[in-house]
Amino acid sequence: MYKTFTSLSITALSCFALQAQNIQGTVFDKASGKVISGATITIKERPKEGTFSDGNGKFNLSLRPGETMLVKMVGFTTYQEHFTSIKEGHHVDIYLTSGVELDEVMITASLANSRSKRAIGTNVDHVDAADIVAKSNPSSLADLVNGRISGAQVYNTNGKVGMPIRFDIRSAATFSMERDPLIFIDGVRYNNSNTADVNSSQEAMSALNDLPMNDIASIDVIKGPAAAASYGAEAANGVVIIQTKRGLSGQKGVAVNVKYTGGISELANKYTKYVNNDALNNFFNTGHQNQFYANLSAKFDQSNSLFFSANSNTTSGTIPGNKDNRQTLRGGYDFSKDNFKLGFTAAYVKGKLSIPQSASGRDDAIWNLMRDQTPWPFISEETWRAIEKSYTNDRFTGSLKLNYTFPFNIKMESLVGLDLNYIDGLNYLPYGFLQGTNSTGAKQISDRRNLNLNWDVKLSRNFALAEKWQLNLSLLSQLTKATESVNGISVRNFAVPGISNIASAAEILNTTDTYFEKRTHGIYGEAFLSYNNQLFINTGVRRDVSNMIGRNVASIWYPTVSVAYNVKPMEFMKGKIDDWKVRAAYGESGRLPYPNDAQTSYLVENSSFGTLVRPLRKGNPDIKPERTGEFEIGTDISFFKQRLGFTYYLQNTRDAIVYTTLLPSLGWPSSLSGDYPENIGKIRGRGIEVTYNSRVFTSSDQKNSLDLFVIFNNQSNKVISSGGRDIINSVNLIREGLPAFSFYTGVSEGALFNSSGVYTGAKESTPQVLGKPFPTYNGSFGFNLQLVNNLRVQSLFTYSKGAKVYNISNRNVASQGNNYKASEDLKALLATQTPGTDEYINTANELSKYAGPRGNFVEKADFIRLSNVTISYDLGSWAKKQTNGFFKSCVLSITGNNLWLKTNYGGVEPQIDSQGGSKRNRGISYLSSDWTAVPAPRSYAMSVNIGF
Structure with missing residues (x-):
């Protein structure tokens, strides 16, 4: 027993x-x-x-x-x-x-997942922002991204502090002026619209100015619908995914990092085209920057980590009075225990941006200095300096993320993101300063409230199908809501000096009270299949509904499929080819209609005949988003310490929105000409992206090395259909068979003379196509040099060829003023010659090239620019030894931006746009125009970055 x-x-x-x-x-x-x-x-x-x-x-x-x-x-x-x-x-x-020799990075491949770059079937660029910022001093997101990703140009549209950023991504196959990508920061749908409530769109305040560069950990740029389909009806312009720094990973501990940056900026290229260049060149200031940044990262135990940062940045620009004062606090907390994870981020920004009026108007500084040989013909410099134009803004962004793994390994992730922005605008002319005919003062104020809210919920499950097969299934719901309210009032004629409150004004000029709301709900499903960590197949589909589309449009579907195959080198290739991936993808995404395109509205007004209801706007109940489909194929290969990437893409946009004219016989007034939205346009774009990285030299002790890199882009687009009509605004045209927004206007065909043989002006040709605003080729190149393991020298050159710019500045000066040197010299020569003689006729014909026809000033804008040089020295080992380990790291760096420019453009800055980048605009507007815009400055900055 x-x-x-x-x-x-x-x-x-x-x-x-x-x-x-x-x-x-x-x-x-x-x-x-x-x-x-x-x-x-x-x-x-x-x-x-x-x-x-x-x-x-x-x-x-x-x-x-x-x-x-x-x-x-x-x-x-x-x-x-x-x-x-x-x-x-x-x-x-x-x-x-x-x-493998190639370092792998995790990239946000879709709204549903982040994956290794080897597993992604599209060309998604990853920027290690933390490494760049630690060793250099980018002043804006444009400085951080431009030249470091293929298929895109990213630049500030105006050289003043705080100005908008323009994104030209791939072939721009759209009729829309909305060209900005979606931006997500730590999962928060970020409102990146520009604010121009009290000034022009050229000098709007950029929302991206609120993000400190020192807080960014990484940036993933999804460039086209093939990769962006999971983001739905607003992603055809691409998606920028920004991740900020978080708490320590790995072992427990606390780390503190502090950084000081000081710098100056100056006019990069002198004005040389005018009789009185001195007045312009001497007007520009030397700008200054002082930035203090500190962060704390901590890991208390295996479950808790914390991040906190503070940033104070005071910057003045090259235009007198252009100042930006901005303070930021940011925090993040992560908790993980067993099957539960919580993540929280929050940021608060307090800022004030002063934007003196300097471009695109009668009372602008540069126009008053540029037009006539005697400066300030329209407004006195004293009055100009007295006018205050500024924005104060408070911004809160935050996210709460909850993850929980249920039984059977079903993972749930939920994220709520909030972006809340309060902006107050002021345009104030003090009493006693003459502007136009007014010397008793004027004031305009605006009160703007922007809110973005997104709520994402995802369920996913991983399946081990066999020893080498893995399957991940994801289902995601995304709800986004954006509201915008603007209240404003404009008054003039204050009773007495020194009193400027709105109530004391004798005259109310106008008031504004607008409200806008956008709601979109998308459901996205994705299946990701992998074999032996070698073959990766991804398929997905998204369904969107939105209040922006017509009531007769139930929903929109956006499919995506991609394949990535990592080739195993054959025996004879081993040791030569380290890594080789071929990839292909197709996806669709969209661009939502303009606000109120779907709604019909009427105006109720009183008259002597009683109450009248007048048609105000005809909406289209059938309006749909523009829909862009993109096919992409490419390869990435690593061999002998060389890395080569090649991508070909083809975009087809259908349902492009064209604004047509309603017949008055249908009861709609002729004032609504060109105001009715219809989905009748088609446009095709294509391009090639090539990246090349090479380790040219490595010393035997691994302390010295030289790396070269090159990015080459070729892009084009063509209008397939525009509804059988030409769409034109001033000099930009949409016409079937041409690139979108082609320049189309008349040019001088020679001089005109009166009966006495005296020159009277230019004979203007019929309108003709004169080029396009987008380059055919663009890209970047440079090197990274490391010496004695401590000293690093980096350079970045950017280039562009094939684009043109409408130089409104020179046209207006030549035809309206007396300061354009080329025409003034010819006028002086003509005055010494006898009408009717050959020499007089020849001079008159030459002078006619600077006459009124706009086409005379649509100019080539090819350039090559030394965009950045950074020299950094790592004193970490020395500082650690000298302080007995108190200092963990120490890096000194000197950065120069926009150091050298070679261009065939007749203005002072070829990479500029007076419209201030994208904006909401029915129909089309100017694109790539230079209307006395402030040129990009040359800047120098020095920083000390210390870790404890």
Whole structure:
């Protein structure tokens, strides 16, 4: 009996010992110490069972004694560990080592997931912003991104501080003036519209000015619908995903980083085209920048991490009175325990931007200095300096993210993002200063409230189908809401000097009270299949509904599919080709109609005949978003320390919105000409993107190296259909068979003379096509040089060829003023010659080239620019030794931006746009015009970056 009981006990204990036990673990990158999310954890003896590491690198796995755990991740060697015995709740830290020469990075591939770059079937560019900012001093997002991604030009449209950023991404296959990409910051749908409530769109305040560059960890740029389809009806212009810095990963501890940046800016290129160049050149100031930044990163234990930063930036521009004063606080907290994860971010910005009027108007400084040889013909300099134009803004952005893993490894992620922005605008002319005919003062104020809210909920499940097959299924719901309210009033004629409140004004000029609301709901489903960490297939579809589309349009569907295959080198290729990926993708996304395109409205007004209802706007109940489909194919290859990427894309936009004229016989007034929206346009775009990176030299001790890089882009577009009509605004045209927004206007065909042979002006040709506003070729190149392991020198050149710019500045001066040197010299020469003679006729014909026809001033704008040079020196080891380990790092850097420019453009700055980038605009407007815009400055900055 006793023996039987003992035998049964041993058998029971043995069975208990063989039961599966739950173990927990965290996956780290051995080289960097950072956690790895998305790693595949399987059981060698049971390959169909497994899991993935979450966003904190954590996982849970049920394992039996005697089994072997395998951990795989693209770009790392496979890790395996055999367990002879296991205790319930056992925790293991796993450190993966890099298994390929190319460093792999995690990239936001879609709205649903982040993945290794090797697993993505589209060309999504990743910018390691934290590394760039640590060793240089970019002044804006444009400085940080431009020249570092293929297929895009990103630049400030005006050289003043705080100005808009223009994104020209790929072939721009659209009729829309809305050209900005979607921007997400830590999952928050960011409102990146420009504010121009009390000034012109050329000098609007950029919303992107609110983001401190020092807080950015990484930027992923999704450039076209093939990759952006998961973002739906507003993503055809691309998507920019910004991740800010977070708490420490890996071991417990606290790290503090402080950085000071000081710099100056100046007029980069002198004005040389005028009789009186001195007045213009001497007007510009030397601008100054002082920025203090500090952050704290902490990891208290395996579950809690914290990040906090503070930034104070005071910058003055090259135009007198142009100042930006901005303070930012940002924090982030992450908690992870077992199957639960919580992430919280919050940021507050307080700023004031002063924008003196300097471009595109009668009372602008540069126009008053440029037009006549005697400066300030329309407004006195004293009055101009007395006028105040400014915006004060408060902005809060925050996100709350909750993750929970349910039984059966079903993972739920929910994120709520909020972007709330209050902006107060002021345009104030003090009493006693003459502007036009008014010397008793004027004031305009605006009160703007912008709100963006997004709520994302995602369910996903990973399946180990077989030893080499993995499947991830995701279903995501995204709700976005954007509201905008603007109240304003404009008054003039104050009673007495020194009193400027609105109530004291004798005359109210106008009031504004507008409200706008946009609501969109999208559902996105995605299936991601992988084989042996080598073949990756992704398919998805999104369904969108929005209040911006017509009531007869139920919903819009956007499909996407992509394939990435990583070729295993054959025996004869081993040692020569390190990594080789071929990829292909197709996707569709859209551009929403203009606000109120779908709604019909009437105006109720009183008259002597009683109450009248007058048609105000005819909406289209059938209006749909523009729809762009994009096919992309390419390859990425690494060989002999060289990296080459090639992408070809083809875009087809249908349902492009064209604004047509309603017939008066239908009851709509002729004043609504060109105001009725219809989906009748088509446009096609295509392009090539090439990237090349080369390690040219590495010393035997690994302390010295030289890397070269090149980006080459070729792009074009053509209007396939515009509804059988030409759409033109001043000099820009949309016509079938031509590139969109082609320049189309008359040019001088020679001089006209009166009966006495005296020159009277230019003979203007019929309108003709004179080029396009987008370049045919653009890109960048440069080098990274590392010396003695501490000194780094980096350079960035950017270039563009094939674009033209309408130089309104020179046209207006030549035809309206007396300061344009080329025409004034010819006028003086003509005055010495006899009418009717050959020399007089020849001079008159030459002078006619500077006459009124706009086409005379549509000019080539090719350029090559030394955009950036940075010299940095890492004093970390020395500082650590001198302070007994108190300093953990120390980097000194000097940065120069816009140091040199070579161009065939007749103005002072070829990369400029007086419209201030994208904006809401029915029909089309000017594109690539230079209307006395402030040129990009040359700037120098020095920084000290210390870690504790």
